[in-house]
Amino acid sequence: MTVTIYDVAREAGVSMATVSRVVNNNPNVKPQTRKKVFEAIERLGYRPNAVARGLASKKTTTVGVVIPDISNSIFAEVARGIEDIANMYHYNIILCNADKKKEKEIRVINTLLEKQVDGLLFMGGVVTDEHIQAFRTSSVPVVLCGTKDENHTMPSVDIDHEKAAFDAVTVLIENGHRDIAMISGTLQDPANGFARYQGYKRALETAGIPVRDEYVRIGNYRYESSVDAVNYFLELSPRPTAIFSATDEMAIGAIHTIQDNGLRVPQDIAVISVDNIRMASMVRPMLTTVAQPMYDIGAVSMRLLTKLMNKESTDNMQVILPHELINRNSVAAKS
Known part of the structure; x- marks a missing residue:
């Protein structure tokens, strides 16, 4: 009993x-x-009885977290940052995987709100009008984590994805590369897709290098999609001497595909990307990348949410964290 x-x-x-x-x-x-x-x-x-205590206090000390893809290692570090700060402020976490599908994201958001969570962290891709409507009908605070809405109306914590991509492509240009291809995410994704493509494009234009449509292929952030993209690039004339990948996982796929075709990285084709997942330092050659502070994104998002839940004052509702270039071995000067 x-x-x-x-x-x-x-x-x-x-x-x-x-x-x-x-x-x-x-x-x-x-x-x-x-x-x-x-x-x-x-x-x-x-x-x-947490449920009974929640009914009495009108608080459940629980936060809902919507994660786009639980199998992607980059989100594990974000979740760790969220969890550490949540524990510090005595909140529990309900973590929900949404498979990067809008319908499932909306359903998960509504389910978490029905569970009477005290706040919500959303780690999605595209923040649509449907998402905004769901957030605005919520009676609890919502913070966007690692993404932002188009009009910057929601509290958010992220990096400047356009600038991160610009900095990465500039490294290739400074090493003498002009035939620079990009493996992009979907351009409907405001961060990993469109913003990083815009950074790639601006870097080329700033250096006076023409943007060539055939040098851009759309991937799905996964290893396999970069294999098809690189095989396509290798058939072009002139062949790219460098590749900028929107994510590390696609960059690792690019390195392996270049090597499988009997070419060398970085001597024949240089590769650079954005993220700095753990595998970036395990692949050979080790991947040069622009690091997102994933743990900090999670931790700062959770801290901002605690302030909103506790009605504390906050000066900045759209937090942009710094990124950092990690020089390794996959970029070299064009010979």
């Missing part, structure tokens, strides 16, 4: 109100009484 607060009170010889104060860390309880209650809780194996 379930042990109740009444059973604990009877075991400890105190009132139910006293047990409630002990469980909720109310300081107005004598140390001796607190000790008796904790001993009774331990003997009986009592666990407070």
Whole structure:
């Protein structure tokens, strides 16, 4: 049978109100009484009913997190940052995978709100009008994590994806490359797709290099899509001497495909990307990339959400974190 607060009170010889104060860390309880209650809780194996406590306080101390693809290692580091800050502020996390599908994202958002979460972190791709409508009908705060809405109306934490891509392509240009191809994400994705394509394009234009449509292929962020893209690039004349990939996973696929075709990285074709996942330092040659501070994105997003949930003042509702170039071995000067 379930042990109740009444059973604990009877075991400890105190009132139910006293047990409630002990469980909720109310300081107005004598140390001796607190000790008796904790001993009774331990003997009986009592666990407070979080649902009942939530109904009474109108808070569940739970935060919902919508993650686009739980199998993608880059989101694991974001989730770790979220979890660490959540623990610090005594919140629990409900993590939901949405498979990068808008319909599932909307359904998960509504399900989490029905569960009476105290706040919501959304790690999606495209933030559509349907997403905004779901967020605006929410009675709890929502923070966009690693993405942003087009009109910058929602609180968000991210990097400047356009500038990150610009910096990456500029490295290739500074190494003498002019025939630079790009493996992009979908251009409907405002961050990994469109913004990073815009950064690629601006870097070329700034250097006076023509933007060639045949040097751009759309991938799906996964290893396999870059294989097809690189095989396509290798048939072009002139063949690209460098490739900028929108994500590390596609860049690793590019390195392997170049090598499988009997060419060398970076001597024949240089490769650079954005993200800095763990595999970037495991592939050979090690991947030169622009690092997103993934842990910090998660941690700062969760901290911003705690401020909104607790109605604390905050000066910045759209936080842009710095990125960093990580020089490794996949880029060299054009011979």
